[in-house]
Amino acid sequence: SAVISQKPSRDICQRGTSLTIQCQVDSQVTMMFWYRQQPGQSLTLIATANQGSEATYESGFVIDKFPISRPNLTFSTLTVSNMSPEDSSIYLCSVELWGAWGNNEQFFGPGTRLTVL
């Protein structure tokens, strides 16, 4: 398993500003994922971040709006740029590791609750 921490746990931001969310894992992982969970909606994958390469973004998400860094095997950041109230959401990072089920599974951080005014 993995212990994943996220900072900040929550924040309230003004329209037009940017927020960087940090994700720290207690073990080295190749693949990290960033999700968004908007109010009343399911989780949506934003991008997949592999160490040493550019992040791969899902349809509807672009690097200019959600730049991602992956400087090493235990850390990643997601920036929400030029925020609007529509960006109010919970942002989660996850990692893929060999799990108790005998194959790869995803482990999740506690999430960052973002409110944009």
Next chain:
Amino acid sequence: GDSVTQMEGPVTLSEEAFLTINCTYTATGYPSLFWYVQYPGEGLQLLLKATKADDKGSNKGFEATYRKETTSFHLEKGSVQVSDSAVYFCALSDAGNNRKLIWGLGTSLAVNP
């Protein structure tokens, strides 16, 4: 595209009651199916999974059976406890890319003593 439809909540039960949370899916191919749980203040955790038709996943007294004929993966528990209060998410991963998860909306469960 692939999708997951999950029973709407919130669900409120008394302790020792029987729990069913419905989950149906649409997918091309043969996905793997998952139930994740999120306890208050904690991150999502994998509760159980099934990778092929008729498989039954089980953990902590919860069970779900992969029913291809009804495209369902309903979560059940015979006797819930207060500590089961959480949000439960059904998800699938498509056959070609096991890392990409498609999620249901989540069902909030509150168990009263």
